Every structure is written in C-alpha cells, then in structure tokens.
Amino acid sequence: MILEAKDISVSLGGASILRGIDLDVGDNQWLVIIGPNGAGKTTLLNCIVKGVTYTGLIKLSGADIKTLKPRELARRVGFLAQMKFMDYSFTVEEIVRLGRYAHEKRGIFEFGAQNTESQATVDDALRLTGLTHLKNSSALTLSGGELQRMFLAQVLAQAPNLLLLDELSNHLDLIYQKRIFSLVREWVRSPGRAVISVSHDLGVAKYYADDAILLNRGELIARGMGDVFDAKTLSLAYGMDVRAWIKKLYETWV
Amino acid sequence: MLKANSKFVTLIALAFMFVFLLCVCTGSVYIHPSKALGALFGFQKPGDSMTNIIKNVRVPRVICAALIGASLSLCGASMQGMLKNPLADGSTMGVSSAASLGAVLAIALGINTNAIVFNATTVLAVVFAFVYMLIIIGITYRLDQFLSTNTIILMGIVFSTFANSMITLIIAFADRQIAAVTFWLMGSMQGRDYGDAMLLACALIGASVYILSHSRELNAFAIGEDNARHIGVDVKRIRLGLMISVSILMGVCVSVGGSIGFVGLMIPHIARILTGSNHHTLLPVSLALGAIFLMIADLLCRVIIIPLEMPIGVITSIAGSIMFVYIFVKFRKA
Numbered sequence: 001m002i003l004e005a006k007d008i009s010v011s012l013g014g015a016s017i018l019r020g021i022d023l024d025v026g027d028n029q030w031l032v033i034i035g036p037n038g039a040g041k042t043t044l045l046n047c048i049v050k051g052v053t054y055t056g057l058i059k060l061s062g063a064d065i066k067t068l069k070p071r072e073l074a075r076r077v078g079f080l081a082q083m084k085f086m087d088y089s090f091t092v093e094e095i096v097r098l099g100r101y102a103h104e105k106r107g108i109f110e111f112g113a114q115n116t117e118s119q120a121t122v123d124d125a126l127r128l129t130g131l132t133h134l135k136n137s138s139a140l141t142l143s144g145g146e147l148q149r150m151f152l153a154q155v156l157a158q159a160p161n162l163l164l165l166d167e168l169s170n171h172l173d174l175i176y177q178k179r180i181f182s183l184v185r186e187w188v189r190s191p192g193r194a195v196i197s198v199s200h201d202l203g204v205a206k207y208y209a210d211d212a213i214l215l216n217r218g219e220l221i222a223r224g225m226g227d228v229f230d231a232k233t234l235s236l237a238y239g240m241d242v243r244a245w246i247k248k249l250y251e252t253w254v
Numbered sequence: 255m256l257k258a259n260s261k262f263v264t265l266i267a268l269a270f271m272f273v274f275l276l277c278v279c280t281g282s283v284y285i286h287p288s289k290a291l292g293a294l295f296g297f298q299k300p301g302d303s304m305t306n307i308i309k310n311v312r313v314p315r316v317i318c319a320a321l322i323g324a325s326l327s328l329c330g331a332s333m334q335g336m337l338k339n340p341l342a343d344g345s346t347m348g349v350s351s352a353a354s355l356g357a358v359l360a361i362a363l364g365i366n367t368n369a370i371v372f373n374a375t376t377v378l379a380v381v382f383a384f385v386y387m388l389i390i391i392g393i394t395y396r397l398d399q400f401l402s403t404n405t406i407i408l409m410g411i412v413f414s415t416f417a418n419s420m421i422t423l424i425i426a427f428a429d430r431q432i433a434a435v436t437f438w439l440m441g442s443m444q445g446r447d448y449g450d451a452m453l454l455a456c457a458l459i460g461a462s463v464y465i466l467s468h469s470r471e472l473n474a475f476a477i478g479e480d481n482a483r484h485i486g487v488d489v490k491r492i493r494l495g496l497m498i499s500v501s502i503l504m505g506v507c508v509s510v511g512g513s514i515g516f517v518g519l520m521i522p523h524i525a526r527i528l529t530g531s532n533h534h535t536l537l538p539v540s541l542a543l544g545a546i547f548l549m550i551a552d553l554l555c556r557v558i559i560i561p562l563e564m565p566i567g568v569i570t571s572i573a574g575s576i577m578f579v580y581i582f583v584k585f586r587k588a
Contacts, residue, residue: 049483049484050483051480051483069488070483070486070487070488070489071486071488072486073486074484074485074486075486078484079484081480081481081484084477084478084480084481086477087338087339087340087476088335088338088340088476088477088526088531089526089530089531090473090476090477090530090531090532091530094473094532095477098470098473098474098477098481098485099485101470101474101485101486101487102485102486138530151481154481154485155484158485158486
C-alpha cells in the first residue's frame with residue numbers, strides 16, 4: 001500500500017469537517033475524490049501533507065506521516081494545490097526548480113549550485129507540461145492555465161511516490177486537459193506510484209480513475225467506481241439528478 | 255533585468271568604494287582624497303588634525319552608516335520574501351518600534367550603565383526587539399499554530415501603534431531629555447565610533463550568514479507559504495530563525511543609529527528591479543545597495559546645512575518617497 005489512512009477526523013474552530021474517513025491507495029492506482037462543495041475533499045488532501053491537524057492514522061508506505069520530517073514527507077508526497085497568485089517576479093524555471101528542494105543537500109551558500117540530475121528532472125518536467133519555451137519568462141506574465149502547468153511541473157520535479165491533485169483541470173484549455181490527464185495516467189504506471197485527485201468533472205473522473213470515493217458533509221458515503229458513480233448515490237449527495245444533468249449536457253452534441 | 259555577472263559585481267564594488275571615499279573626504283571640512291587615503295593607511299603623522307578627523311570621526315561614522323544601511327535592507331528584503339508581502343519590513347512587523355521603545359526608555363530615564371561593553375540604549379533596544387519577537391510569536395501561535403503571514407503582520411501593526419503611543423507618552427514626561435529623544439527618533443550617525451561599528455558588524459555577519467544561507471527557503475516563501483510547506487520547507491522552524499535574526503539585527507541598528515525609515519522598504523525594491531526576485535542574488539545586492547544608499551544619505555545630512563546636521567531619517571524618507579514614486583510610476587506603466 002502506498003497510502004493507508006484510518007479513521008481520519010478533522011475539526012476546525014469547533015466545526016467538524018471530516019469524520020472517520022478510511023482510505024487505501026495501492027501501487028499504480030489513481031483514486032478520485034468527488035463530492036459537493038464543502039464535503040471536505042481538499043481538507044482530506046491537506047491531512048496527507050500535514051496541512052491541518054487531524055486525528056487518526058495516516059501511513060505512507062508503512063510509515064506514520066507524523067514521524068516524517070518536512071523534507072522526507074515532500075520526497076514522498078507532492079501536492080498540486082488550487083491556484084496560487086504570484087506577487088514576485090520569478091522565472092518559470094526558478095519555480096519549477098524549487099520542486100527539487102527536498103532532494104538537494106543544503107550548502108551554506110548556494111550561489112548557482114547546480115546538480116545535473118536535478119537539472120535533468122526539471123527539464124523533463126518542463127517538457128512534459130509544455131513549458132520549455134517559457135522557462136525564462138517571468139511567472140507574472142503567465143496565463144492561468146500556464147500557471148497551473150507550472151505548478152504541476154514543480155510537483156513532477158519533486159518526484160514523489162504519491163501525487164495529490166486538487167482540481168487538476170483548473171484553468172486548462174481542452175487540449176491541455178487531455179494532454180495533462182494522459183500525462184498523469186502515464187505517470188502513475190511506473191512502479192511505486194499512485195495518484196489521489198479531487199475533481200468536479202465527473203466525466204473526466206470516471207474516465208481516468210481506477211478507484212473513487214464520494215464525500216458528503218465530512219463523511220464518506222460511497223466507495224469504489226460502481227457505488228460512487230451509481231445514479232442514486234450521486235443524486236443523494238448532490239441533491240439533484242446528476243446523471244440526467246450530464247446526459248442533458250451531452251445530448252446537445254449528438 | 256541584470257544578471258548577477260562579474261561586470262555587475264565589479265560595478266557595485268567600484269560604486270561602493272567611490273562613495274566610501276567621497277563620504278570620508280567630504281564634510282564640514284573638505285579633505286583631499288590623497289590625504290584621506292594617506293591617513294587611512296597610516297602615511298600621515300598621527301598627531302595631525304586631519305588624520306584625527308579621518309580616523310576617529312569620519313571613518314567610523316561612514317562604516318556605521320554602511321553597516322546600518324546594509325542591515326536594514328537585508329532585514330527588509332528577507333521580511334518581504336518571508337511574508338510574501340512587498341510592504342513588509344522590520345518596521346511593518348513592529349520590531350523597530352519595539353527596539354525604539356526600549357531605546358527611548360533608556361534615554362528618557364537617563365540609564366547610563368556602561369558596565370558592560372554595550373551602553374544601556376543598545377541593551378534595551380535589543381532586549382525589547384527580542385522580547386517583542388517572543389511575545390508576538392507566542393500570541394500568534396495561540397491564534398494560529400501555522401504562524402501565518404496575515405496574523406504576523408496584523409500583530410505587527412497593532413504593536414507598532416501601541417509602541418508609538420508609549421514613545422509619545424515617554425516624550426511627554428521626559429522634559430529634560432526631550433531633545434535627545436526627538437533627535438534620536440529621526441536617526442543620526444553623529445559621534446558613532448569603532449565600538450558601534452564592531453557591534454553592528456558582528457550582528458550583521460551573524461544574521462546574514464543565517465539569512466543568506468536560507469535564500470532558497472525565502473524563494474519558496476515568496477511564492478507562497480503553502481507551496482513552501484508542500485515542497486518540504488520546515489516552515490515553522492525557518493520562519494522562527496529568520497524572525498530571530500531580523501529582530502536582533504534591527505535592535506542593534508536602532509540602538510546605534512536611531513530609527514531610520516524607508517531603507518528596508520525601498521532598497522530591496524530597487525534591488526528586485528535590478529536582479530529579479532531570486533534571493534540568491536537579491537539579498538547580496540540589497541546589502542550592497544543599502545550600504546551605498548545610507549552612506550550617501552549620511553553625507554547629505556552633514557553637508558546640506560553646514561555646520562549643523564540634519565537627522566538622517568529626514569533624508570532617507572524624503573529621498574525614499576521621491577524614488578519610490580518614480581519607480582512605482584515607471585514600472586507600473588511598463
């Protein structure tokens with residue numbers, strides 16, 4: 001198992017955000033978390049990077065994440081969080097390079113310290129996300145989709161075992177949605193890797209993921225592709241006939 | 255955008271040396287550069303009055319100005335990166351207000367214990383800056399265990415207001431010391447000696463070793479606190495280390511030169527325009543530019559209304575605000 005989570009609960013300011021969530025993700029598996037707004041999807045991802053205080057046990061390849069130092073955790077888990085805004089002018093390459101932080105030894109003065117292996121990983125990540133031609137551009141000049149790809153490149157450069165993707169398709173145009181989802185699908189095929197993503201696009205989620213969980217108001221209400229994408233369960237969670245809505249959307253195309 | 259290549263480094267080094275020499279030669283009495291250099295390197299008679307002015311008055315003063323300028327810029331640059339806020343500075347965080355409160359208290363109460371190497375103003379300024387930092391972190395922890403940027407800045411603003419009103423209160427009661435307090439509040443390099451320079455140099459070396467060696471973490475903070483955490487930065491520990499370094503350095507600067515505004519806010523901005531936001535180059539360039547800027551500011555204080563002296567804070571604020579507007583307008587257009 002790459003990730004095992006047992007009885008995860010989170011309370012913030014007296015409000016209970018997550019209650020007793022169990023989760024397993026195995027080798028080469030892509031698990032998708034779906035659910036309406038406020039279901040606790042992002043909070044669940046945040047637990048895995050120790051971004052919120054939780055009760056319960058989370059193990060990464062057998063090790064309790066509470067015992068892992070920040071760098072050790074970052075070598076195992078990469079988190080593509082939802083959109084960040086840039087205030088300072090860094091180049092795309094400088095930001096992607098920071099993904100190597102957890103892998104590089106620290107020197108007292110690191111002026112231009114270059115590690116060839118790291119550089120190759122960074123170049124790869126830039127190429128895969130289609131950003132090589134923009135690597136010397138200031139991140140302040142990028143569009144929303146380019147920023148999203150830049151942060152994905154940073155996470156790929158981090159070379160984790162487990163990739164957490166919060167709304168991967170945000171700001172991406174159709175070509176890049178297809179390209180990036182296929183890229184992640186390809187990425188997860190290598191041994192020792194797994195993906196957990198949060199998605200509102202049920203069509204894409206159903207198409208790419210191997211496993212799914214459905215959250216609603218902090219509770220896990222369905223598990224497994226069959227149960228989660230069951231029309232009745234979805235309608236219960238979203239309070240509307242989800243299947244009929246999606247069908248209606250696609251009918252206009254046929 | 256300039257790259258930190260050897261040409262750029264040479265240019266800054268030459269500018270530094272030129273300004274240093276200019277500041278040593280110029281003042282109420284002009285001294286020819288050849289004589290000044292002679293005095294500096296011991297070719298002049300020791301008893302000579304020129305040698306005396308150069309060696310015991312001007313050189314320590316100019317060194318102090320350079321060190322304070324470098325320190326304030328370094329503090330500003332690292333705070334702006336750490337808090338991901340271009341308006342952050344030792345003063346925004348409230349550290350300089352805390353140091354000022356300590357120093358003003360020492361001056362107003364006329365505490366003059368020279369028993370230790372440092373005088374009471376220094377000790378109280380550093381102690382206040384440091385204790386303030388402990389308090390702010392303690393309270394911030396209680397409110398928010400992640401020590402988030404907004405909480406720290408908010409606490410800084412609240413405390414600055416408190417400290418400034420306490421300073422006003424002290425001034426209201428300190429009728430005999432009022433001139434000393436007021437002059438000090440605007441900052442001055444008058445009468446700074448080698449002891450002050452030594453103290454500043456030690457603080458600056460200590461703080462800059464820590465801060466410069468965490469350039470990468472500062473880059474990560476400048477992109478975002480969450481992003482820094484996700485790539486593996488030990489956010490809490492490094493933020494604490496940076497805050498301690500800055501508070502000690504600010505405390506020492508304030509105790510030696512008084513409160514000198516605008517340097518920590520303005521110089522890193524200029525450096526950022528020249529070199530980009532990467533702290534590997536931004537921090538050293540800020541150090542150098544800060545030193546050059548404050549030496550010039552101090553020179554202006556000495557020569558504008560000879561034989562009187564202007565408080566250095568007046569010069570830095572005037573120059574700073576004009577320069578800031580210019581930069582702001584120019585780069586917002588682009």
